[in-house]
Structure formats: C-alpha cells, structure tokens
Amino acid sequence: MAIWKYSAWDAVMFILSILHTVATVTLVMYWDHFTIMGWLVNIVLLTLMTTYNIIVISHFFTHTPWFVSRVMNMFVSILNSMNIGQSVQSYHLSHVRNHHKYNNDRGVGEGGPLDTSSTFMNGKEIGEHTTLWNYSVLGAASTFYNSFVRMCWSLFIWHKPLSKADKGYEKLLSNARTNRIKELWQLRLDRLFQAAWIIILFTLSWKWALFCYLPSLYFAFVLVNIQNYYEHYGAQPENRFANSVSYYGRIYNLFMFNDGYHQEHHISGGTHWKRLPDLRRKYSTQLAEQKRIISPVPAIVGFLHRRRSLLHRSIKQK
Secondary structure: OOOEOOOOOHHHHHHHHHHHHHHHHHHHHOOOOOOHHHHHHHHHHHHHHHHHHHHHHHHHHHHOOOEOOHHHHHHHHHHHHHHHOOOHHHHHHHHHHHHHHHOOOOOOOOOOOOOOOOOOOOOOOOOOOOOHHHHHHHHHHHHHHHHHHHHHHHHHOOOOOOOHHHOOOHHHOOOOHHHHHHHHHHHHHHHHHHHHHHHHHHHHOHHHHHHHHHHHHHHHHHHHHHHHHHOOOOOOOOOOOOOOOEOOOHHHHHHOOOOOOHHHHHHOOOOOHHHHHHHHHHOHHHHHHOOOOEOOOOHHHHHHOOOOOOHHHHOOOO
C-alpha cells in the first residue's frame, strides 16, 4: 500500500520535521543557566531551524502534502505548527490560495494588492515595492502578534474558529461544506497544539522560552520575509513567466529541495518540488523569450544582487 502521495523523498522532510522538534526539546532541557555564548547559540540554531522549516519544509507541504493518509497529513500539520509558531493550515490558506492566486500583484487602485503578502503592499508610490524594512521587520512583528492572537483565540473562544486577526480567511476556505469543516478543524488543532507546545516550553524553562525561543521565532519571521521579498523584488507581477525570481545554484537547490526554482514554482504551484527542474525544461522556450530576473545569489541574501533589473517599472501604470 502506498504511503507517500508524490515521492518517497518527502520522507527526508518528514524526518527533518521530527528532528526539529527533538532539537528544540534538547536545547531547552540542556539550558541550565544564562551565558552570552549559550544564548547566542540557542538563538542562532532556533532561528535557522525555524526559517528552514517555513521556507522549505512547511512551504512545500502546503502545496503537496506528503502522505496518502489524511490522518498523517493532519499530524504533520500539527507537528510543524508547533515547530514554526503558526498554523500550517493557516499558511496553506494565505500562501497557496492567496499568494499563488494573485502572484504578488501590485494592486494599483484604491483596493491595493489582492495578494496579502505582496511586496507592493503599502509602497510609497503606486506600483512600487514597499521598503525591505517595512516588509521584513515590521511585517514579522505583525505575523508574530497575529500568530499569538489566533492561538489564544483557539484556546478561549472555541465556538468561533476564526478571530478578527483571521480577516479574509472566510473567502479562502473551501466552498465545499465538508472540506470547509475539515479545514476549520485543522486550524483549531494546529493552534491548540501550538499553544500546548509553548506552555510545555515555558514549563521546562520560562527563561529559555522568553529569552531564546520567542526572539528566535521573531527573527525567523524576519528572514522568511526577506526571502519572499527578494523572490519577487523587481519582477513583473502581470507576466506569468517573469513574476518571480529564480536562483539555480546546484548546492543550494540540493539542500533546499529545489526552493531556488521560484519562477517555475509560480508557474505551477501544484508541481512537486522534485519536478521543478523538469518544469524549467518544459517551459524553456517561454522562459527564454521573457526578460526576467535570474539571481546570482539565493533570495535570502538577495540584497547582494546589486545590479538587479527592476522589470516592474517597464510597465507603465495608468
């Protein structure tokens, strides 16, 4: 009987998810007294693990759930909701059903971008990206705050699955009643286990949770936002074959499960990560015809790409 829905290689990400949880428990258990070096090591390790989980593991899981079994996929959603400090089901709704529908649109007009994670949100000028500071640092603060508001809502107001912080989620939920109920239950379970996990961590060591875990969670959100910013900075939202930025470094894509193939990923979000290079070959003609951005560095250090073309300015706005 088949276990893996798309590829047995997803077992690697499943193992990494479990190791993330084990590593977190190990760090808090071995935390005995505060030292500057110990604090820095904990902050760095936790930040890197969480960032990697969000960018790679949970990201690809939201697009192509690993298991044939719905129960196992529910378990993974809960497990990684604990690991990344936010509901994976919520991530699926906002990322797969919103971001990949509107593809970082610039939203010229009174309504603004329809993509709630658009880099054009709150830009100083119409049709211009917002600043990296606003998107990464302030955006991370908003994510951090809303994550805990939603978590507390699931704890104390059980009869209302969506909080005010979930504004906009109603239209992202499935139209089919049965699927809609399943998605709301997954949201609740993700957040309840996220809350239980934080309570456990504070019980084991409130100092570690306060001074290591929470700061690292915020720093991870900042890095994730930097990643998304440079995956779209300068690209043309209106062009299906030039609305994102790819990086084709072999070593990076080996360890990041082809995360660098971001343009290809936006062409077909439902394509499994292992087939993204194939997708590049499939659309080679269309991609070659476009004036698009191929970064010489990974998106998370996209600020090093000094001579990046600003293709979004090539389309005059009315």
